Amino acid sequence: MSNDGIWIVYDGECPFCSAYVKLVRLRDAVGKVRLVDARSSDDPIVGEMRARGFDLNQGMAMKMGDEYLHGDAVIHRLALMSGPSGTLNRVQAWVFRSRRRSALLYPIMRAGRNATLKLMGRRPIPDPR
Template identity: 55%
Template sequence: MQEAVLVYDTQCPFCDQYCRLLRLRDSVGEIRLVDARQASDIMEEITRAGLDIDQGMVLKLDDRLYYGDDAIHALALMSSRSGMFNRLNYWIFRSPRRARWLYPVLRYCRNRLLRLMGRTKVNNLARPDNTHF
């Protein structure tokens, strides 16, 4: 079994629900869900890699980081096909092209929702004037 870590913004209701509905344990084993807003070794690694967590979730399998559309594509391939959500997720995101096309749409919806909720960005790359959606 691979070590699997999924890093995302738990303050986003869409992201949180998506990550909790995925059924990965059968194919991957334990998956550790990490809140991107909390300081951690994995967030330091993501920041060193120059990945903006406000623009995409990160899946770490062993020593490889999958970011954004690559992460959602990998998750779809690894998730079980049990349950309507997981079957639909697999059908939509099993195609890298579809994941690459749809991920920005999902990110846009996420950013709009977080803006309406008054949330701030994680801003793990510490970019100036990048604190609000």
């Protein structure tokens, strides 16, 4: 697997996750970004993230070169890299550029995501292990 660009593995059935990865406008700031839906993709990166112990039901995962991130570390890093265009993008960038704010807010956001998915009747992402 190539180390070129950035790989983001997310839950494609989560309305918040899907909206977030579209909001961040990374391609404008960093170039090649590969978005991978953990539910519907057979891409090897999904298995690679799981092999590293990342629970994809508990947060997005990201690979950038040889670095792997999960959960609040992903939104923090994305905020540092995202472009300044758009009001929502600037707000999320300001909030999550702080490592501390990211760590404090992420569990709350994850709980809201999990509750929403449950209300929508969506099951957790299956883990084939």
